[in-house]
Amino acid sequence: MLIKAKKFSVLMSIYFRESPVNFRQSLESIVNQTLVPNEIVLIKDGLLTESLEEVLNEYILNFPNLFKIISLPVNKGLGNALSIGVKECSYELVARMDTDDICVLNRFEKQVEFFNNNPNIDLVGTNVEEFNVEPGDLKRFRKMPESGEPLLKYSKFRNPVNHPTVMFRIAKVLEAGNYNGEILLFEDFSLFIRMLQKGASFHNIQENLLHFRTGLGIDVIKRRSGLFYVKNEWKFALLSLKIGNLNFFEWLFYVSTKLPLRLLPSKVILFVYNQFLRH
Template identity: 40%
Template sequence: MLFQTVLPEEILIVADGPLTDQLDEVIEKYTTEHERLFTVVRLERNMGMGVAMDTGLRACRNEWVARMDSDDLAIPERFEKQVKFLQDHPKVDILGAFISEFGAEPGDIGRERRVPEYHQDICRYMKKRNPMNHMTVFFRKKVALAAGSYWHNRMLEDYHLWYKMMKAGAILHNIQEVLVHARIGNDMVGRRRGMAYIRKDIEFFRLMRNEGFLSATEFYKNAVSRALVRMLPKGLLQVIYKTVLRK
């Protein structure tokens, strides 16, 4: 963030529960060197992504909020490109982009997650999959809060928020280029399996169905297809990610 060609006015860090001494030392170093830039919000115990992101969003000082995960890398021009786009397109409320996935260093996997560009295409894509790459998103705080902010579940937090914002009238757009290199270590694929994820998928798609966004056929198709994928062995699931779900 400190190497962006357009620097943010605030960098807000949410510490979701106690951190290691090493992480606390890093935070102390940067908050001391850039006292007016950093804001640190600490939760007494680990509450999960939903609570942490909701807490962080409400604490942000500015109207526009850019999301970033602590282990990913934004290209230096990320903010410059997004700010320029939003200046030229003032009706857009949520702006994302592509990501490239990496293990040890950017480019070592050669895989991207590409998402639709225009609002109508994003809405159609949303019926089946998350249409925004969370770590690239730049969005209006007041619109997100008016839609209910992040729900306090530990899964699908961002997907749910984009859906609720879209239902509330927000305009979505994705820049068609990579703006963030996303680290996929820590068994990213393996963690997205199992009954807990299946239950949350069904809960979320049922919400979409009950609110009229999905037809009955679309709901059952989504529920069955997602459940099948969540039950696959990790090795086979990794193949699907590489050949079907990524470019």
């Protein structure tokens, strides 16, 4: 089925620790979509390595007028970089993409088509397949609630969308205060609960439209555990209580169950996640 013409931006942020190989795979999956974006807004979050610059310059040369590059002199962190990037996007619809993930061939076509058919929806995410080296090597999937009350209930304790898959109406992101770097590691989750509290409507397409690079999982768990993570999750829980995403008893349950878990050994957390939290 042909979809209505709908221009959209892709928003990405990159910093020096990214792998040039992963970056190239990510860009390849974008420029070869069945529906190619009208622009890619790429935030260079601080100085990049020479190898990353070479990959980027190759794609800028091969796809003239597609890239809008915003160079930040120093690393400002993901939330602040994306906040700047949102304001640089030219179109109503903006798709997020990470620089190490791989889009399924028709991801953007599916999402734009959904927006065309559902003008009341403000953000569309998808399910993902997790992988280590090559898509399909782990046979693991992350399924999100589709919409409505199940999604709202889910959002009280877990991120209701897979962040790298989302496409959103830029006006609704700005209405909720945009991304920010106030709560490190929770830049996306904190934005999404603010959007929901402002009345934004979310929907998750029940298809795996992104290959999500997780490695074997232990590195991800290490980033989501430890005292530094607990301090930021405490801030996030307070925000969730303040804006009404959690009532007091839900907040008490959240901090008494999730925060202690973050202080357990990484292998224990990974076991709990794989056994009980992954769909």
